[in-house]
Amino acid sequence: xxxxINRLTRISVLVIGxxxxxxxxxxxxxxxxxxxxxAEVVAGVFALxxxxxxxTFSGPPVLGTVVGAVSGTINTVTLVAGGAMDIVSGVIPLxxxxxxxxxxxxx
Numbered sequence: 001x002x003x004x005i006n007r008l009t010r011i012s013v014l015v016i017g018x019x020x021x022x023x024x025x026x027x028x029x030x031x032x033x034x035x036x037x038x039a040e041v042v043a044g045v046f047a048l049x050x051x052x053x054x055x056t057f058s059g060p061p062v063l064g065t066v067v068g069a070v071s072g073t074i075n076t077v078t079l080v081a082g083g084a085m086d087i088v089s090g091v092i093p094l095x096x097x098x099x100x101x102x103x104x105x106x107x
Contacts, residue, residue, distance in 0.1 A: 010092055012043065012046075015088065016039070029093075030089075030090045030091075030092075030093040030094050031089075031090065032090070033086045033087070033089050033090030034086070034087055034090035034094075036083075036086050036088060037082075037083040037084065037085070037086030037087035037088075037089075038083065038087065039083070040079045040080070040082050040083030040086060041079070041080055041083035041084070041087075043079050043083075044075070044076045044077075044079030044080035044083060045076070045077075045080075047069045047072050047076040048069070048072035048073055048075075048076045049072070050071075050072065051068040051069060051072020051073070051075060051076075052065060052068045052069050052072055053068070054068055055067045055068015055069065055071065055072075056068060090102035
């Protein structure tokens, strides 16, 4: 169980590091939105199991598991929805910039 939490922690630190590196290097806003959105979606996938694990170990076994599942579900939905919005808001400017170059090949 501890190995899985350490692995998730390492993955989270890696994703945060990539986002911070992108931000420090001064990448355009669209690229930063896409990377941030992907990081939020990945974090959202792990929010439900992490909520269940934290609820189980921090509270009474059954009640803690249920409360952890509910809070994990809420966190998953908000993170994935926010990440999807960030991805969309990053893709639209890139599509607008690429449209003049792509459209002649489509017609």
